[in-house]
Amino acid sequence: MPLFIIRRVLQAIPVIFGISLLLFFMMHAIPGGPLAMYEHQPGMTKELLAQLKANFGLNEPLWVQYWKWLGGAVTGNFGYSYTYGVPALHMVLQRLPATLELMVSSYIIAVIISFVIGVVSATKQYSFTDYTLTIFSYFGIAMPTFWVGLMVLVIFAADLHWFPAGGMSSSGIGFSLTDRIWHAVLPVSILAIYQIAHESRYVRSSMVDSLGEDYVRTARAKGLKNGKVVWKHALRNALLPVTTVMIMDGAYLFGGALITESIFSWPGMGRLFAQAISTDDYPVIMCEISLLSVIIILANILSDVLYAYMDPRVRYD
Numbered sequence: 001m002p003l004f005i006i007r008r009v010l011q012a013i014p015v016i017f018g019i020s021l022l023l024f025f026m027m028h029a030i031p032g033g034p035l036a037m038y039e040h041q042p043g044m045t046k047e048l049l050a051q052l053k054a055n056f057g058l059n060e061p062l063w064v065q066y067w068k069w070l071g072g073a074v075t076g077n078f079g080y081s082y083t084y085g086v087p088a089l090h091m092v093l094q095r096l097p098a099t100l101e102l103m104v105s106s107y108i109i110a111v112i113i114s115f116v117i118g119v120v121s122a123t124k125q126y127s128f129t130d131y132t133l134t135i136f137s138y139f140g141i142a143m144p145t146f147w148v149g150l151m152v153l154v155i156f157a158a159d160l161h162w163f164p165a166g167g168m169s170s171s172g173i174g175f176s177l178t179d180r181i182w183h184a185v186l187p188v189s190i191l192a193i194y195q196i197a198h199e200s201r202y203v204r205s206s207m208v209d210s211l212g213e214d215y216v217r218t219a220r221a222k223g224l225k226n227g228k229v230v231w232k233h234a235l236r237n238a239l240l241p242v243t244t245v246m247i248m249d250g251a252y253l254f255g256g257a258l259i260t261e262s263i264f265s266w267p268g269m270g271r272l273f274a275q276a277i278s279t280d281d282y283p284v285i286m287c288e289i290s291l292l293s294v295i296i297i298l299a300n301i302l303s304d305v306l307y308a309y310m311d312p313r314v315r316y317d
Contacts, residue, residue, distance in 0.1 A: 005305065012297045019293045020073070020286070024066050027282055056082060073290060079283035088283035092269060092291065098168060099268035102261070103253045105184060106191035111246060113196050118203025123230055125208060133200070140197025149190045149263040156186060166265030187264040191257065195249055202245050206238040213237070244303040251299035254292050
C-alpha cells in the first residue's frame with residue numbers, strides 16, 4: 001500500500017502541471033484582461049497602462065510569466081491580487097473556513113439521508129415508496145442548482161421571511177451558534193439536495209445487488225431479523241462501490257459552492273472565485289483552481305486507499 005500511494009502521488013505531479021499549464025494559457029487568451037477595468041477610468045493614459053503592465057509583469061512573454069508563476073506556486077506564492085494588492089493565497093485561506101463550514105455540514109447531512117433513502121428504496125423495490133423516492137432523485141439531479149437556489153431564496157427568504165436572504169451571520173451581534181445555523185440552513189440545503197439525489201441512486205443500485213447475493217439469502221434462512229440482514233450484512237458490502245462516489249462528491253462540492261455562495265452571499269471561496277472572474281483577477285483564479293485540482297486528485301487517491309482497506313480482496317502492491 002505505501003508503494004501504491006507514493007506511485008499515485010508521483011503520477012499526480014505531471015497531471016497538476018498539465019492542468020496549470022492549460023488553464024494559465026487559456027485564461028490569458030480571454031479578451032479583455034486584468035487591466036480592462038483601468039482603461040476607461042478618468043485620467044488614465046497609455047503611459048500609465050504601460051506602467052501597470054510592467055508592475056504586474058504582464059508585458060513579458062506568456063512563457064516567462066508562466067514559469068515565474070509556477071516557481072512561486074510551488075513555494076506557496078501564487079502572486080498578488082490585481083484588485084486588492086494582497087497575496088492571493090492569503091485571500092483564499094481567509095475564505096476557506098466559511099466554505100468548509102458550508103461543505104462539511106451539507107456533506108454530513110447528504111451522506112446520512114442518501115443512505116436512508118437508498119436503503120429504503122432498495123428494500124421496497126418497485127413499490128410506491130420506491131417510485132416516489134426515484135422521482136425525488138430525478139428531480140434533484142435535473143434541476144439546475146442556480147434555479148433551485150433562486151426559488152428557495154424567493155420563497156423562504158423574500159416571501160415567507162423564514163430565513164435570512166444571505167450572509168453568514170446577522171450584523172451587529174457577536175458569534176451565535178443559533179444565528180449561524182439559521183443563516184446556513186438554505187445554502188446547506190441547496191448543496192445537499194443534488195448530492196442526496198445523486199448518491200441515493202448509487203446506494204439503491206448497490207443495495208439491490210447486495211440483497212440478491214447468496215450470503216443474504218443464507219442469513220435470512222438462518223432466521224436473522226430483516227433489519228440486521230439489511231443494515232449489517234447487505235449494507236456493509238454495498239458500501240464498497242459507493243465509497244468512491246461519495247468521496248469524489250465531497251471534493252466536487254468546492255465547485256458547487258461557487259453558485260451557492262454567490263446566490264446566498266456566503267463569504268467563502270466560491271464567492272471570492274466569482275468576484276475574481278468578474279474582475280479578471282488572474283492570481284486569485286489560478287490559486288483557487290490549483291487548490292481545487294490538488295483536492296480532487298487527493299480525493300481520488302483517498303478513495304482508492306479506502307477501497308482497498310474496506311475490501312481485503314483488493315491489493316495494489
